[in-house]
Every structure is written in C-alpha cells, then in structure tokens.
Amino acid sequence: MFKKLSILRSISLLAISGLILSLAGCGSSSTGASSSASSETRDYYKVGVITSLSGAEVYGGNVTKYGYDLWADAVNKKGGIKVDDKNYQLKLIYSDDQSDPTAGANAAERLITSEKVDFILGPYTSGVTKAVAPILDKYKVPMITGSAESPTIWTQKFKYTFGTIPAADLTANSPLDTLAKLANPPKTIAVLGVNDAFSKAVAEAFKASAEKNGMKVVKYDVVPAGTDFTPLISAIKQLNPDVLAVGGHETEHMQVIKASKSLGFMPKAFVMHYGITTPDFIKNLGKDGDYVYGAAVWTPDLKLKDDLFGTVEDYVKASKEKFNVVPDYTQAGCSATGEAFSAALAKIAAKPPLSEQQREQLVKALEEIDIQTFYGPIKFATEGNWYHDNVGLKALTIQMLNGDQLVVGPDNLKAKDPVYPVPAFNAR
Template identity: 55%
Template sequence: MRKSYVMGFFVAVALLGLTCYGVYADETRDYFKVGVITSLSGDLATGGNVTKRGYDLWAEEVNRLGGIEIDGKKYPVKLVYADAQSEPSVGASAAERLVTQEKVDFVLGPYSSGVTLACAPVLEKYKVPMITGSAESPLIWKQKFLYTFGTIPPVNYTGSTPIKTLASLTPPPKTAIILGSNDAFSKATAEAFKAAAEALGIKIIKYDIVPQGQDLTPYMAVAKATRPDIIAFGGHDEELINLVKSLRQINYTPKALLMHYGVTEPAFVEALGKDAEGVFGATVWTPTIPTHGEVLWPDAKSYGEAALKAFNVPADYTQAGSTAAGIAFQVALAQIKATPPLSYEERKALVSALEKLHINTFYGVIDFAEEGEYYHANVGLTPLTVQIQKGQAVIVGPPEYAEAPALYPLKPWNER
C-alpha cells in the first residue's frame, strides 16, 4: 500500500512537471502551432488589430512559401488567437489556455505593455517563449523575464529622440506641458519626454499622469492659460485623437504637439484630417527607411507594398514590428533545427538562439539585448522623429535620416 502510494506520488509529480514545462508528448503534428495574444476587443482593439495584421501577414507569407524550412523540410504555421479584451487579467488567462489547452509551441505577444506584463509570468511558468511586436514599457525588461522578448525598443530607448529634434528647431522651445495616461506604456512615455526635456533645459510647466480615458479638455485649458511651447502626451489611439480635438475645441495651438505611438497609425490621420497636420511622433520604422531584409521581404518598401495590398491600410511600426517578431522566431527555429511540436529542451534552445540573433530584416536589425536595462528588448534599431505632413508620417529627425524639414511652429487650427 505504502509502495503504491509512493509510486503514485512520483508519477503525479512527473506529470505535473510535464504540465508545467508544457511538454506535449502525446501530440504529433507537422506544423507549428503559434499562440497569439492581442486585444481584438475593448479600448485597445484598434492597436490590437494592427498587431493582428502584422502577425497574419507573416504567417500568410511563410505559408505561401511552403512553411518554415527546417533542415531541408518545410513546416507550415497555424496561428491560434486569444482575445485579451484589453484587460491584463484576461490576457493572463488567455496565455494559460494557449499553453495548457491549445499546446502552442511559442507565442506572439500582446498589444499594450499592461497586457504583456500580465502574460509574461504565465509563460515564464510554463517555459514558453514569447515575442511581443508592440509592448514598449521599460517595466517589462526590468523584470528580466527569460522567455519574453520584444521587437520594438522600450520607450525610454526611443522617447528622447523627438524631444532632441524639437530642441534643435529655431527658435528652440523653452517650455512644455507633459501628460501621460495612467498605464504602463503611457506613463513611461511621459517620463521619457520629461527626462529628455529637463536634460535639454526645457522648463516643465506642468507634468501629470491622468486617468485612462480622462476628458483632456480641462488640462488643455490650463495649457491655453500658460501657453507652453510644447504639449507632449503619452497615450493610446483614441486618447491621442481626443487630445487634438480638445485643443481644437478651445482653439489653442502650441508651437509643437508631440505624441508617440498612434501618430503613424493611419487611423490617426483618418480621424483628424487636416488637424493631424504638423503633429510630431516617435517611431523606429516607416515604409521609406532604407533596410535590407534577408528573410521574406528585401526592404521596408516591399513590405509596405505587401501590407497595403493585403489589408488596404498602410503599415505602421507596430504592424511591422509584429511581422518582424514572426521572422525572429522563424530564423531562430531554423538555426536550432527544431521541429514541431517543440519539446521543453527545444524551447530552451529557442530562447538561447533568440538571445544570439542578429539579423537584417525589412524592419531593420533584430538584436535582442542579453543584459542590462533593455534585457531581451530589440536594441538594433535607430529611433526616429516623424511629423504628419500632407497626411503622411515623414521623418524629420535625426538629421541623417530626415526626409523633410520640420514644420514649426504649428499653424493655428483656424488657418488650415
């Protein structure tokens, strides 16, 4: 009786270990099953669907070519979507389900830093690699998750660039109001703007983190009263659009209006029309930058054309970063010659391969940091400043990448 009990105990422990490591010994398949967690509903659905377009385009192109080639044989990919519904807790549950029920080989990660921060510990527990194509909060990389990577650099890596561009204009701006929405990415964006402005001697008249979805009109009324040269805001899609509408409503135009993600998204210009003109933003990719891809697309231009053909919507840097996440997995899998379904040992090897990855893609260089504050974030890209000019996001800084001079100061709303 005692012997049976002991044997049963060890069998249970062994089974638990298999479950925790996500070893799918009972499954045989000739394709990679790829989990995708993103927000297809809720407040972040616009950005979530941008990541979806990026992941879908990678999968479609890989499968059009027969699959991921591993040691002379090609394996198709199948994407299995889980809707995070713009809620971190829902995203964490989705990650659990993708591993334990769907038995995915690896994960393409969420839109938004908050959801990513909730999913990463779950995937760490099950030892399943994830690359996010959009999350930018430095909080993710400070956690030093072994199994989580990101193709877009954190905002504290990119956020100082547009402030430096603005500081170089004539006459240079002297004052700023900086706001951020109360979520991981937006707060980090506002913090990056503030740190860069202070370092360059720009006086911060007001700095505030505001509740998500807050009516920004009262804050813009303060701006109208204090007349800062720069208004900078860290937020998401609809918040950015509503900020411009608030300024338009009270008829105040700062010399410069700076945002981050969202400016390059086509929905921003579509929603605002001529009121989007002159707004500054930050990015690491546009369809016009010179890149040399070794996998799937030869350069940024060809990817942009493929994206436009597939979705009838111009690609922005989040869509491109999401596609690049798929490419990173694709190249690393080929390097270690791992075939589906992936075992625990193969997933460990996949992590090691991703850490050593250094490849040229249509998106630019993918090079995940192996240590330091950017651990497992992509540090192979150059941050860029863009400005909406004639309805397009045009690079205006740094000087060596500039496609046009910055329009400064902004034209008043009633003169457009």
C-alpha cells in the first residue's frame, strides 16, 4: 500500500512539474521572437523576406526578389555586415505571400515565430504590406519594404514598418505635370484604377493632378481586380480623351494596351506610373509598350554611387549578369532597403541574433539614418502623413522607348523632350 502511494505521489509530482513547465512555455511565447532569439547562437543575420512568389502579382514579386538577392550577394561577397571588428554574413529566408494579404500576415508570423528572423524585407504589394505591418508591431520586428507605395500605409503610423520608395501621392502627379507644361497640352483625360491599395491611390492622384492642371476628367472609374478591360476601353473610346491614365500593376497595364490596340483606340498618350519598366511589360508588349508615360524615382542612367554596389552602371551590370534584366526603381529600392539595415545595424553595433531590445534600438537607428546610396538618399520621415516612408527622393517623369526608361521631366532633369502626341500602334 505504501509503495502504491509512493508511486502515485511520484506520478502526481511529475504531472505538476509538467504543468509548471507547460505554463512557463506559454508565458515565454508572449514575448514573441525575443526570448527564442536570445537563447540562440549564430554568427550570421537571418533575414526574412515576404513577397509574391506566386499569384496575380508574381511578376512584381520577382522584381523585389531580384533586388533583395542582389543586396545579399553584394554584402556576402564583401565578407558581410561589419559590426565592431567582425563581419556577419546574411541568410535570406523567403516566404511566399501568394499575392494575398492573409497569406502575407501568416508568412510574417511564421518567419518571426518559427524561423526567428532578425528583421524583414517587405512585400511587393501595398495590400500585403498593410496586412503584415500589425504583425510586426505585435512581435516588435522591424521591416523595410522596397516596393509598397500606398499612402495609407504611412498614415497608419506603424512603428516597425519603413519604406524606401516615396508614396504614390508624392510621385504620381509627375507625368501629368510634365504634359501640362507642353506647348499643346492635353485637354481631356480618362482615368481607370484597380481597387487595391496602391492602384486606387495612383488613380486618385492622377485625377487630382489632372484637375489641378486644368484637364477635363471625362471618365473616372475604379474597378475590381480581374475586370475585363475591353468593354471599359470601348466606352472610353467613344469619349475620345487625349490621355488615358491607369492606376494598376504591370498585368493590368498590359491588358489595357492590348485591349486598346484590338479596339483601334490610340489616345495621344497613355500614363501608367509603375509596372511599365518591368521586364515582363517590355518583353510582352514590345513596340506596343513604347511611348507610355510613367513616374519613377530612379532610372538606370543616373550618376549615383556608393561603397557597396559602386556606380549605378555597376549595379545594372550585376543585375544583367545574375538575372538578365535591366533593373527598375522598385528593384533598386529593394536593394537599398538592405543598405539602410546595414547602416543601422553598424550604428548600434547589433550582433546576431537580435534581442527584442536590439530590435527596438534598430528602429530608432533607422529613424536617424541619412545616407546616400546608388539609389539616392534614404531618410525616413518620423512624423506626419508619410511616417517612416523615404521622403528624400524626387519624382521623375519617364517615357518608354525600346525598353529604355527615358527621363522627360521635370525640365531641369530631363534627358530628352517628351513625345506627344505619340505615334499610332501601326506607325512604330
């Protein structure tokens, strides 16, 4: 009997010990990545990357991947990020957001809690970025996106989210401002937008810019993703606007050009902001993509340089050698995200793996950096409507020709005069 009671007592003690350990484990998980990171030992930075490797925005997702990969390659070839007297290599851990905000939020949680990443390089789309940002605030893990441009990201003032590309409401007005200064400027415009965070913001900016410059808006429509543009273009053709401006991504832009050509509609200019510089737009449309206007903050012919990539020409060469593509401003912006992290990590002497306290210091260091890169200046706003967005870059008006991004405005920065009206599809 005594032996049986002793056995029962031992079992009870084991059960209680297990319960205590279980409760202790539950308590430690609330600190997110901090406790697990502090108990880990490694001599490299583990960098999470969230982007669209599948789904509707895979084209743009690949652009971000090229940019992030080039940064990691360049750093690792130079020995790593130098902190004090030691260099630390980079390891990128990719997670596919499937072009979907919910999948993006899940990817962020997985990278933080399972992979124990030190920091994150952010998504291609603004919609996914907005879904990921609250997760980062919850676990106190900093992220810089090299792509997202919706103004609604920055007005929400997420503490741990930064961006290297100025918001669309700071750049999208550039093409119409350039056209408005011509001797014979456009008088009428139709504006289409896709109902996602970035595309809608671009369409709104186009409309506001057109009205500011005295153009009559004969059509303004924001449509769901996946909409067939053919009937919309057919209706716009009847209105005969001088300009058709489209807020979308490269897939929608290609669809609009193809639908316009099939219907025999050729306005005096297409204006499309981002997407027209991507390899897929150039490859799939060929001559039909020529003369389209867009907005940019960087082009491959700028005379900029830094210690990591060298000149812009060197960066373009590296991109061609590794991916066989001429980089656009999103790819360059993604590479520059890493340069911002490198500068901030060196400033606070943060060695991997990062603790919660170090990640907090990293956020403060990012708020204070003011660096010149091959991409241009990086300085994040710390207040106002563009909180944590890079407000150091100026908008350029570009016009595509033979796959090249030609700067045609503003006047003090242009490489050539804008072509307006543009040639018909069958006259190129």
